[in-house]
Amino acid sequence: MASGPSTYTPSNGLMRWLDARLPIVRFANDNLLTFPTPKNLNYSYTFGAILLYCLVIQIVTGIVLAMHFVPNAALAFNSVEYIMRDVNYGWLLRYIHMNGASFFFIAVYVHILRGLYYGSYKDPREVLWILGVIIFLLMMATGFLGYTLPWSQMSLWGANVITNLLGALLGTDFTQWLWGGFSVDNPTLQRFFSLHYLLPFVILGVSVLHIWALHHVGNSNPTGIDPKGPQDTVPLMPYYTAKYFFVITVFTIFFAFVVFYAPNLFGHVDHYVEGNPLKTPAHIAPEWYLGAFYAMLRAMDFNFLFIDSKLLGVLTMLGAIGILFIVPWLDTSKVRSANYRPVYWWCFWIFVADYAMLSWAGLQPAGVILLQTGVGADGAPTGFSITHLSQIGTAYYFAFFIIIMPLLGLFETPRALPESIAQAVLGKKRGGGAAAPAGAAAAPESRV
Amino acid sequence: MRKIIIAAALTLGTVLPFGAAQASTAGAEPPHVDFSFDGLFGTFDRNQLKRGFQVYKEVCSSCHSLKLLAYRNLKDPGGPEFTEDEAKALAAEAQIPTLDDAGEPTTRKGTLADHFAYQTTPQEHATLKGAYGSIPPDLSLMAKGREHGPVYIHALISVGYEHEAPEGVTIPAGGNYNSIFPGGVIAMPKPLSDGQVAYAEKEIPQTVDQYAKDVSAFLMWVAEPKLEARHRLGFGVILFLGIMGVLFFLSYRRVWRNVDH
Ligand code: HEM
Numbered sequence: 001m002a003s004g005p006s007t008y009t010p011s012n013g014l015m016r017w018l019d020a021r022l023p024i025v026r027f028a029n030d031n032l033l034t035f036p037t038p039k040n041l042n043y044s045y046t047f048g049a050i051l052l053y054c055l056v057i058q059i060v061t062g063i064v065l066a067m068h069f070v071p072n073a074a075l076a077f078n079s080v081e082y083i084m085r086d087v088n089y090g091w092l093l094r095y096i097h098m099n100g101a102s103f104f105f106i107a108v109y110v111h112i113l114r115g116l117y118y119g120s121y122k123d124p125r126e127v128l129w130i131l132g133v134i135i136f137l138l139m140m141a142t143g144f145l146g147y148t149l150p151w152s153q154m155s156l157w158g159a160n161v162i163t164n165l166l167g168a169l170l171g172t173d174f175t176q177w178l179w180g181g182f183s184v185d186n187p188t189l190q191r192f193f194s195l196h197y198l199l200p201f202v203i204l205g206v207s208v209l210h211i212w213a214l215h216h217v218g219n220s221n222p223t224g225i226d227p228k229g230p231q232d233t234v235p236l237m238p239y240y241t242a243k244y245f246f247v248i249t250v251f252t253i254f255f256a257f258v259v260f261y262a263p264n265l266f267g268h269v270d271h272y273v274e275g276n277p278l279k280t281p282a283h284i285a286p287e288w289y290l291g292a293f294y295a296m297l298r299a300m301d302f303n304f305l306f307i308d309s310k311l312l313g314v315l316t317m318l319g320a321i322g323i324l325f326i327v328p329w330l331d332t333s334k335v336r337s338a339n340y341r342p343v344y345w346w347c348f349w350i351f352v353a354d355y356a357m358l359s360w361a362g363l364q365p366a367g368v369i370l371l372q373t374g375v376g377a378d379g380a381p382t383g384f385s386i387t388h389l390s391q392i393g394t395a396y397y398f399a400f401f402i403i404i405m406p407l408l409g410l411f412e413t414p415r416a417l418p419e420s421i422a423q424a425v426l427g428k429k430r431g432g433g434a435a436a437p438a439g440a441a442a443a444p445e446s447r448v
Numbered sequence: 449m450r451k452i453i454i455a456a457a458l459t460l461g462t463v464l465p466f467g468a469a470q471a472s473t474a475g476a477e478p479p480h481v482d483f484s485f486d487g488l489f490g491t492f493d494r495n496q497l498k499r500g501f502q503v504y505k506e507v508c509s510s511c512h513s514l515k516l517l518a519y520r521n522l523k524d525p526g527g528p529e530f531t532e533d534e535a536k537a538l539a540a541e542a543q544i545p546t547l548d549d550a551g552e553p554t555t556r557k558g559t560l561a562d563h564f565a566y567q568t569t570p571q572e573h574a575t576l577k578g579a580y581g582s583i584p585p586d587l588s589l590m591a592k593g594r595e596h597g598p599v600y601i602h603a604l605i606s607v608g609y610e611h612e613a614p615e616g617v618t619i620p621a622g623g624n625y626n627s628i629f630p631g632g633v634i635a636m637p638k639p640l641s642d643g644q645v646a647y648a649e650k651e652i653p654q655t656v657d658q659y660a661k662d663v664s665a666f667l668m669w670v671a672e673p674k675l676e677a678r679h680r681l682g683f684g685v686i687l688f689l690g691i692m693g694v695l696f697f698l699s700y701r702r703v704w705r706n707v708d709h
Pocket of ligand 1: 094
């Protein structure tokens with residue numbers, strides 16, 4: 001599956017025998033050791049390895065937590081507290097798992113934005129990208145399901161909000177089927193636990209396909225031009241593995257800092273109040289990593305034609321995720337990397353700020369007035385609210401994909417591309433910047 | 449220019465989502481209190497936890513349970529660290545509801561395994577609700593279940609009761625004005641007054657403010673009993689990772705030393 005011919009020669013008779021029957025050593029050799037990787041990958045390209053690391057952490061801590069957790073509406077909250085208090089290092093396991101989800105999403109956001117910046121989704125990496133979007137969707141589902149397990153106020157009411165949203169789309173019968181009853185209750189918790197245990201392994205499976213697709217077509221790189229030969233690449237081992245050890249350690253330092261010194265940084269205080277179906281919390285907030293989608297949902301406070309605002313919100317939210325699937329065909333630019341696309345560069349960074357703003361807006365109580373301009377008939381302040389801000393944010397989010405991506409490719413004049421990766425690297429060494437003049441000597445790099 | 453924009457976009461991305469103030473029908477901002485457990489190296493003050501426990505036992509426990517706390521926890525490292533005998537003696541003071549051989553309700557002496565829970569019967573619930581208009585909540589996780597945690601609890605039971613209700617606010621029967629409590633009207637009557645609890649340590653002021661600080665610190669320990677172990681382990685882990693990070697960085701540089709990239 002690794003791109004390029006296999007470099008493996010079995011060292012003795014036994015290995016030749018095995019290789020003819022199950023070429024597993026050849027597979028490991030070609031994919032983990034000699035896999036040719038562009039030599040100009042920067043740190044943003046290490047987040048794929050970080051994501052695998054996060055998945056392993058979640059699975060390992062999750063399996064141990066599941067040995068102590070009780071998926072029962074009357075006992076779940078206390079069983080999590082029992083883990084925190086009476087299980088040896090249970091507090092550590094739980095804080096790692098809880099914050100691990102947040103760090104998983106930090107990593108996946110960097111990874112996705114890296115893809116949007118360098119045009120990693122373009123031919124021939126469309127399937128690779130789509131598999132990534134599926135993983136992102138599965139992660140959101142897994143994170144949401146996990147958040148319901150401690151059966152806190154936020155768990156219970158978050159579960160209510162999300163399942164009712166699906167009901168707006170698919171009807172009450174569907175919601176009741178999902179709940180296993182007439183409200184979010186014990187049957188809901190039990191099935192959510194079952195699914196929360198299952199989905200990470202589905203993610204693992206899709207990740208294998210994702211990496212298969214990657215190793216079939218090879219990595220993209222910051223120049224966006226394909227490697228032209230061995231002078232442009234290095235073998236994965238030891239070059240990138242050495243880099244991964246370093247970045248994963250740095251990532252873990254940030255992670256450990258939160259786990260040990262601010263374990264509830266990403267959380268909400270109502271997550272420490274046991275769920276009570278009779279008491280709606282003053283403010284139901286999603287987890288931060290779902291904030292942007294929640295903001296887009298709430299931004300739709302108006303009816304459109306025959307679609308009422310609630311359904312419109314759900315459709316907008318689903319559309320925001322769904323549109324990611326067709327990004328490879330929305331972008332018409334021949335040039336992959338934003339380094340050579342002066343206008344796209346701006347649009348991309350505005351998109352990053354826009355997404356951050358939406359994530360923030362989604363966590364705010366609905367209807368908060370940001371800029372007061374007057375007073376309504378009921379005496380409440382009126383003016384520019386969180387909802388208005390979210391509407392602007394939502395508009396840019398969709399415009400970025402539907403308008404900017406297709407049109408820029410047609411009208412933007414890209415900067416000159418270097419001849420090869422090796423040449424771009426040399427240009428940088430001479431202080432010429434990424435876009436070295438096209439005439440610069442493309443000295444082949446043969447030391448690798 | 450590019451660098452500035454990238455930095456700005458990233459800062460917006462990281463700071464905005466968390467710096468957001470949680471605006472709601474919140475009560476007044478509680479005045480800040482410095483606690484010994486704040487900060488990266490913070491630890492609990494054993495004597496303060498013991499005093500806080502005394503306040504809880506003599507005042508709050510008549511209304512509030514601590515279901516997640518067992519008497520055995522009183523001797524755990526990182527807590528008030530009573531001796532085993534002291535903890536046993538404290539447990540033995542408690543009357544735990546149980547059934548006798550004939551199946552009739554009776555009580556027995558508490559043991560280390562018992563929790564600070566009151567198996568309130570539905571009748572007792574009704575009485576409490578009738579008396580205070582609201583059932584006093586369990587306090588085990590209160591210090592983590594409210595914005596500002598222990599700082600909020602301190603303010604709620606001290607300065608919260610210091611102000612008269614502002615003009616125009618009517619206090620329903622059984623309610624009390626509290627400037628810190630969201631909504632302003634709380635069912636809990638002012639629980640503390642100066643000199644109410646006799647501390648053995650004479651140099652500690654016996655004031656509402658001090659009682660409130662001590663009981664809030666105690667409730668923080670009840671909510672997060674592994675805080676000290678966490679702070680300590682974190683230091684070692686991060687130090688270790690830091691050293692490993694430097695070594696990995698050097699090996700990374702060494703591996704790449706002959707490659708232009
Ligand atoms: C994609 C990987 C995973 C993600 C993103 C994830 C996310 C989460 C989240 C956000 C929570 C709530 C934590 C809290 O607020 O306390 C949670 C809880 C939980 N998860 Fe996972 N999880 C993952 C994998 C797993 C796996 C593989 C298992 C079991 C084999 C598992 C078992 C549990 C259990 C038992 C809980 C409840 C205990 C607790 O709340 O800490 N998780 N998960």
